[in-house]
Amino acid sequence: MTTQVYSRWDHLTPVERQVLRGVFWSGAASRGALADTLGFSKSRLNAVVSNLVVGGLLQELGPLSSTGGRRAEHLALAPDLGVLAxxxxxxxxxxxxLVAPTMTVLAERREVADVRHGPGRVMQRVKTLLGDLLAEQRLRPEDVLAVGMGVPGPVEVHSGLLVSPPIMPGWEGFSIREDLAGLVDAPVLVDNDVNVLALGELWHARQPAGDFLVVKVGTGIGCGIVSGGRIYRGADGAAGDVGHICVDPLGPRCHCGNVGCVEAMAAGPAVARDARRAAEAGESERLAEVLAETGRLEPPDVARAAREGDAVALAIVQRSGQLVGMMLASLVNFFNPSHIVLTGGIVGMGPLWLASIRQSVYGRSLALSTRHIEIRPSTLGERGGVLGAAALGLLGVLDRGGRP
Amino acid sequence: MTTQVYSRWDHLTPVERQVLRGVFWSGAASRGALADTLGFSKSRLNAVVSNLVVGGLLQELGPLSSTGGRRAEHLALAPDLGVLAxxxxxxxxxxxxLVAPTMTVLAERREVADVRHGPGRVMQRVKTLLGDLLAEQRLRPEDVLAVGMGVPGPVEVHSGLLVSPPIMPGWEGFSIREDLAGLVDAPVLVDNDVNVLALGELWHARQPAGDFLVVKVGTGIGCGIVSGGRIYRGADGAAGDVGHICVDPLGPRCHCGNVGCVEAMAAGPAVARDARRAAEAGESERLAEVLAETGRLEPPDVARAAREGDAVALAIVQRSGQLVGMMLASLVNFFNPSHIVLTGGIVGMGPLWLASIRQSVYGRSLALSTRHIEIRPSTLGERGGVLGAAALGLLGVLDRGGRP
DNA sequence: CGAACTTCGGCCCTCAATGGGCCGAAGTTC
DNA sequence: GAACTTCGGCCCATTGAGGGCCGAAGTTCG
Structure with missing residues (x-):
């Protein structure tokens, strides 16, 4: 496995890419199923597949279970192709x-970081960690097939440049692609974190289809949009910036300059702020205790207090859910998604918060169809981000040969 | 021109349909331009085109102006193919x-109607008017290529059935397709009126691309969504139902059961109601005069009073614009459209209303990109609906052979 | 005013790829 | 154990795509 791997991907024909995408999306694919899915004749498909198997891009994993006759051969992306960073x-x-083309996580590192430290410090950690993981897996930089990365701000996807990230001062115009070029000689795909999460959910659904939303509520509020099975980015790549949707014309002023932004009233910092205020004002003994004991008061702490019966904490959690729900109700009426996936740190607040959101959305969705919309936490959990990034990198290579 | 026309369309190959779609979208197309657009080699394209010309589906309209060499032949959809109802x-x-395949309106009728009279009375008028127009143009029912229709409520596009239309009692489950089957033996395509308007705008833009919104403000408020050059209908076909987005949690109760719906506060009836109230309360002499003189007080009347300096009327117009703008601001943040087209009766209120909308949207759009969003009235004017319906019918035939 | 250059459309010919048919292998259901 | 299904591999005729070439029609120079 040398740099030839990259060039091998680079010289794939469009049809070969199409077949590989078919394998990626279908998961456990046989030749027959692929031919049906892609609308190919079995001759054509087989010609392409055998070529890819010989070339080492696809592997046969033994027979699948029978459906009444001879068992089909299980096709999958070859793991020795390289890894996705x-x-x-x-x-x-x-x-x-590091993730295999089969979407198995091979190794991972998680740590606290602060994007406000600027690209220099953060990217240094990224490169160090990637290097460590590669060494741990006895892999060389050439073994990296593609790099996928999600960042908490808008990205000009084509160039991979960050554009005016409000919570990322100092990153404006920074080229992650260029920065990582020294580490690995592979395509670097960068996108907004919610878009990456949406891609992860799309992969998890095992089909490049559907219309749904992935809403991340943490420090800020963002929304990944899947329309017709594709990530929708809007006319300028700024779609999904829902944190500054107004949910209360009489609400407090947000740092963006407007009033009543849902992000300023219901995201993590707002919940923490309200809880601290209640604790300090002596409105809630329970919250005051937690603050005194631990010195901090984060959304999960507030949720715990609410579950344990603290009325003030419960009101704060419900208020947050209600406001997020109001925003989502607008989106549901407009976009009519089949479901909404919730992620982000604040989802850790649990079922009370979720119930408030649901109540708020259902109460404001009038159409029969939208009344049954499913609102649920991500099943991918904390790995949603890196799995989405893996899908981003892999699809970047399969869609356009890594040229974003 | 007999029923063979329909069957001729029905037996087109996918490639032929693709070329015809290319001609439809490009407007004034030459062989070379089409080959480039569709990514065909000139041999391939020429083979298909000559076939279509011989078959009478395409016509050559003489040479286009030169671009430095021999002039290209102007290709267009043949008008003697039939007409779009x-x-x-x-x-x-x-x-x-009745509209020609070249999107020229051949004849039209416009009249007052009330969908609340139910499908029987309304559809009778539709059939009568269509029959009159056909007779006037000396056309037979067999000459109708396709029927396109927009209705003011949600439609299950595939079946052509109306689903729970709030302002269309009695239409629930009514099949327009079946109803018109007796009149003409042609594909019948039915869609929500805003989707039809959006299709009209898409055709007017001369390219099946872009992300934008078409917002109709009249009796109700609806929104046609164009995503990636295609009409976006949502998971259940209910997308764009923006009339019941909440713009004021303390607002009045809407007939839908919620409070603060933009439709209940800013659409035509709300403006008329506010104006009448102001007139009757003696707050505005000007409005009271109009009401006394004409016995009615419609949005254009209010706008006229505002332009003539009436402060109360101005406040009503601005309030409506402000509320619509607040809703649009949410949509802009979420969807990041390149522009928004406004249609519907209330657009007749003119520049004062438009200015209020713009001010409200721009004030709440924070991203640099969305600050420059264009908000303008439809350039198609009152013909937007039928032109969109023509595009709906024609594309229905070209996309899927009329099988919706 | 004419020569050189461009652009366009039609035609032909070669080459490749596509799809259907056929067969053997591998399982399942009686 | 026989009949039926399903799958993969293979072959081959046929189609259809693409490139090249030429003539026609215009434009832009000298």
Whole structure:
């Protein structure tokens, strides 16, 4: 496995890419199923597949279970193709992983980070961690097939440049692609973190189809949009910036300059702020205790207090859910998604918060169809980011040969 | 031109359909331009085109202007293919037209209608008007290539059935397709009126691409969504139902059961209601005069009073614009459209209303990109509906052979 | 005013790829 | 154990795609 790997991907024909995408999406694919899915004749498909098997891009994993006749051969992306280097950068966290083309996490590192420290310090950690993981897996930089990375701000996907990230001062115009070029000689795909999460959910659904939303509520609030099975980025790549949707014309002023932004009223910092205020004002003994004992009061602490019966904490949790739900109700009426996936640190607040969101959304969704919309936490959990980044990197190579 | 026309369309190959779609979208197309657009070699394209010309589906309209060498032949859809029967049904209006495949309106009728009279009475008028127009143009029912129709409520596009239309009692489950089957033996394509308007705008932009919104403000408020150059309908076909987005948690109760719906506070009836209230309360002499003189007080009347300096009328117009703008601001943050097209009766209120909308949207759009979003009235004017319906019918035939 | 250059459309010919048919292998259901 | 299904591999005729070439029609120079 040398640099030839990269060039091998680079010289794939469009049809070969199409077949590999088919294998990626279908998961456990046989030749027959692929031919049906892609609308190929079995001759054509077989010609392409055998070529890819010989070339080492596809592997046969033995027979699948029978459906009444001879068992089909299980096709999968070859693991010795290389690995996907995946980075999930949050506002306050960094998650780096190596993922096989079969979407298995081979190794990972998670640590606290702060994007406000600027690209220099953060990217240094990214490179160090990636290097450590590669060494741990006895892999060389040439073995990296593609790099996928999610960042907590808008990205000009084509160039991979960050554009005016409000919570990422100092990153404006920074080229992650260029920065990582020294580490690995592979395509670098960068996108907004919610888009990356949405891609992860899309992969998890095992089909490049559907219309749904992935909403991340943490330090800020963002939304990944899947329309027709594809990530929707909007006319300028700024779609999904829902944190500054107004949910209360009489609400408090947000740092963006407007009033009543949902992010300023219901995201993590707002919950923490309200809880601290209640604790300090003596409105809630329970919250005051936690603050005194631990010195901090984070959303999960507030949720715990609410579950344990603290009325003030419960009101704060419900208020947050209600406001997020109001925003989501607008989106549901407009976009009519089949479901909404919730992620981000604040989802750790648990079922009370979720119930408030649901109540708020269902109460404001009038159409029969939208009344049954499913609102659930991500099943991918904390690995959603790196898995999405893996899908981003892999699809970047399969869609366009890594040229974003 | 007999029923063979329909069967001729029905037996087109996918490639032929693709070329015809290319001609439809490009407007004034030459062979070379088409080959480039579609990614065909000139041999391939020429083979298909000559076939279509011989078959009478395409026509050559003489040479285009030169670009430095021999002039290209102007290709267009043949007008003797048949006509598109187009119906634009509003909540209170009916617009029927015959349109040539080249998107020229051949004949039209417009009249007042009320969908609440139920499908029987309304569809009778539709059929009568279509029959009149056909007779006037000396066309037979067999000459109708397809029927396109927009209705003011959600439609299950595949079956052509109306689903739970709030302002269309009695239409639930009514099949327009079946109803019109007796009149013409051609594909019948039915969609929500805003989706039809969006299709009209898409055609007017001369390219099946882009991400934008078409917002209709009249009796209700609806929104047609164009995503990636295609009409986006959502998971259940209910997307764009923005009339019941909440813009004021303390607002008045809407007939839908919630409070603060933008439709209940800013659409035509709300403006009329506020104006009448102000007139009757003696707050505005000007409005009271109009009401006394004409016995009515419609949004355009209010706008006229505002332009003539009436402060109360101005406040009503601005309030409506402000509320619509607040809703649009949410959509802009979420969807990041390149522009927003406004249609519907209330657009007749003019520049004062538009200015309020713009001010409200720009004030709440924080991203640099979304600050420059263009908000403008439809350039298609009152014909937007039937032109969109024509595009719906024609594309229905070109996309899927009329099988919706 | 004419020669050189461009652009366009039609035609032909070669080459490749596509799809269908056929067969043997491997399982399942009686 | 026989009949039926399903799958993969192979072959081969046929189609259809692409490139090249030429003539026609215009434009831009000298």
């Amino acid at each position: 995946c980075v999930d950068l949050g506002a306050t966290s960094l998650h780096v992983a | 187009c119906v634009d049904l509003g909540a209170t209006s009916l617009h029927v037209a």
